[in-house]
Amino acid sequence: xxxxxxxxxGKELVAGGVDVDASGTVEDLSKAIYxxxxxxxxxxxxxxxxxxxxxxxxxxxxAGKKLSDYDINANSQVAFKDLGPQIGYKTVFFWEYFGPVLxxxxxxxxxxxxxxxxxxxxxxxxxxxxxxxxxxxxxxxxLETFLVHRFxxxxxxxxxxxxxCSYYWGFAAYVAYFINHPLYTAPPIERAAPLFAxxxxxxxxxxxxxxxxSRLRSPSGKGGYTIPRGFLFEYITCANYFCEILGWxxxxxxxxxxxxxxxxxxxxxxxxxxxxxxxxRLRKIFxxxxxxxxxPKRWIMFPPVF
Amino acid sequence: MSxxxxxxxxxMKSSSKPDRAKAYLKLYNGLQMIGWISACIITxxxxxxxxxxxxxxxxxxxxxxxxxxxxxxHAATGIVRGSPATAFLQWFGRSNVxxxxxxxxxxxxxDLGVTLIFVAWSLAEAxxxxxxxxxxxxxxxxxxxxxxxxxxxxxxxxxxxGEALVTVKALPHIQRRSxxxxxxxxxxxxxxxxxxxxxxxxxxIMPAAFVTLYLYMLRQxxxxxxxxxxxxxD
Numbered sequence: 001x002x003x004x005x006x007x008x009x010g011k012e013l014v015a016g017g018v019d020v021d022a023s024g025t026v027e028d029l030s031k032a033i034y035x036x037x038x039x040x041x042x043x044x045x046x047x048x049x050x051x052x053x054x055x056x057x058x059x060x061x062x063a064g065k066k067l068s069d070y071d072i073n074a075n076s077q078v079a080f081k082d083l084g085p086q087i088g089y090k091t092v093f094f095w096e097y098f099g100p101v102l103x104x105x106x107x108x109x110x111x112x113x114x115x116x117x118x119x120x121x122x123x124x125x126x127x128x129x130x131x132x133x134x135x136x137x138x139x140x141x142x143l144e145t146f147l148v149h150r151f152x153x154x155x156x157x158x159x160x161x162x163x164x165c166s167y168y169w170g171f172a173a174y175v176a177y178f179i180n181h182p183l184y185t186a187p188p189i190e191r192a193a194p195l196f197a198x199x200x201x202x203x204x205x206x207x208x209x210x211x212x213x214s215r216l217r218s219p220s221g222k223g224g225y226t227i228p229r230g231f232l233f234e235y236i237t238c239a240n241y242f243c244e245i246l247g248w249x250x251x252x253x254x255x256x257x258x259x260x261x262x263x264x265x266x267x268x269x270x271x272x273x274x275x276x277x278x279x280x281r282l283r284k285i286f287x288x289x290x291x292x293x294x295x296p297k298r299w300i301m302f303p304p305v306f
Numbered sequence: 307m308s309x310x311x312x313x314x315x316x317x318m319k320s321s322s323k324p325d326r327a328k329a330y331l332k333l334y335n336g337l338q339m340i341g342w343i344s345a346c347i348i349t350x351x352x353x354x355x356x357x358x359x360x361x362x363x364x365x366x367x368x369x370x371x372x373x374x375x376x377x378x379x380h381a382a383t384g385i386v387r388g389s390p391a392t393a394f395l396q397w398f399g400r401s402n403v404x405x406x407x408x409x410x411x412x413x414x415x416x417d418l419g420v421t422l423i424f425v426a427w428s429l430a431e432a433x434x435x436x437x438x439x440x441x442x443x444x445x446x447x448x449x450x451x452x453x454x455x456x457x458x459x460x461x462x463x464x465x466x467x468g469e470a471l472v473t474v475k476a477l478p479h480i481q482r483r484s485x486x487x488x489x490x491x492x493x494x495x496x497x498x499x500x501x502x503x504x505x506x507x508x509x510x511i512m513p514a515a516f517v518t519l520y521l522y523m524l525r526q527x528x529x530x531x532x533x534x535x536x537x538x539x540d
Binding site for chain 2: 178179181183184185255256257258259
């Protein structure tokens with residue numbers, strides 16, 4: 001059949017319609033568009049149907065489904081949106097996490113270039129611990145990206161690479177600058193060491209949260225939404241964020257550095273927005289009606305305040 | 307920097323707004339209108355009589371600008387559309403010049419820059435707030451809308467020139483007295499150099515913000531004063 005695919009301006013994307021088998025899948029349609037428009041590879045495409053009565057949001061066509069699942073026939077009209085050039089999630093994650101390791105290590109090891117107006121002084125134990133923790137943390141994130149995380153989307157817009165890298169690399173430089181400064185005032189190691197140990201514990205807990213989350217999805221990333229269960233998820237919707245924030249608070253106290261506090265403040269703000277959205281989505285899906293499970297009462301991200 | 311928060315002009319008109327919020331906004335915009343018109347008159351009197359503008363109008367402008375922080379809260383609570391972050395940045399841009407720089411550098415309080423700033427701000431706001439108010443009360447008259455979308459053409463450049471002038475002239479004093487700055491070493495391991503903050507602000511952020519806002523307002527002006535007859539497509 002010839003399917004009419006229109007862009008947001010109302011213009012037909014492929015004049016005369018896109019040729020696709022009526023019994024085909026959404027992927028077949030994506031590939032057919034790709035054949036007609038070689039610039040628009042499938043992950044760049046967002047295909048939707050007009051909103052159903054009573055709903056404001058258009059229905060997004062999911063790659064794994066059949067066209068017949070959406071009652072698409074020769075008379076249907078599919079809306080198309082170009083998401084722009086895409087880049088793999090794992091690529092972005094690797095670069096945004098590898099940068100901080102590199103930046104921090106450089107600032108730690110090359111004080112004569114970073115602080116040219118200061119005499120180089122030997123590093124304090126707390127500064128060594130901070131370097132170790134920082135490197136461990138981002139190495140953990142890189143390993144998780146490749147071994148643990150399951151992504152529901154394979155790609156994201158390419159601009160995110162620039163945005164995310166500026167955030168992570170920039171904050172890495174900002175935090176490292178103060179912690180490795182020749183005029184750094186270290187807290188006593190007796191106070192710093194237990195705090196770092198606690199931060200490490202938080203990282204372990206965060207890792208466990210990530211394992212639990214990845215088990216909710218099939219290896220392909222599919223699986224829709226499931227209620228996270230077990231461990232801290234029994235109390236908090238985004239327990240992984242809770243552990244992460246707690247760990248960085250301990251790092252801030254352990255290094256006694258305001259810059260680290262600002263870093264976690266910015267991160268917490270972003271995580272709070274994500275957590276709020278996820279909590280709302282889960283509560284909406286699991287409303288306890290029509291045989292659907294009821295989402296249990298939980299903290300969103302940070303008991304006992306949020 | 308101007309405080310022309312890019313709230314859609316419809317935001318004030320929205321009929322779905324609860325009555326109490328609407329009544330409050332009328333009061334707020336009414337008070338700001340009175341405040342800025344007074345600031346405007348006092349500034350003009352000061353210029354006319356050759357007195358110090360800062361000494362005469364400084365207090366009024368400070369009160370109005372401090373009160374304008376409420377606009378960040380309006381955006382955050384949703385009684386006015388628009389992003390609270392944008393609202394904050396625009397409030398902060400002006401407040402930094404007024405409370406951060408001018409209040410702490412008496413050396414530049416009598417500068418020509420202050421004249422430019424006070425004239426530009428108070429004239430622009432003495433038009434903007436009445437326009438908002440009449441938007442809340444019904445439909446503003448054509449000439450008021452024309453003023454609201456035309457005043458900025460000379461006033462924005464005037465204001466930004468004043469702000470840049472004041473900042474640049476205050477820089478040496480800020481550096482010498484280490485205004486709003488902390489240096490290492492300290493127990494919080496924190497350093498902040500207000501001199502650099504202002505230097506980067508005046509050389510990069512201020513011009514960029516000005517161009518963005520000016521182009522935005524020019525587009526708004528075209529939209530509002532010369533609306534294209536809309537041909538509805540199916």
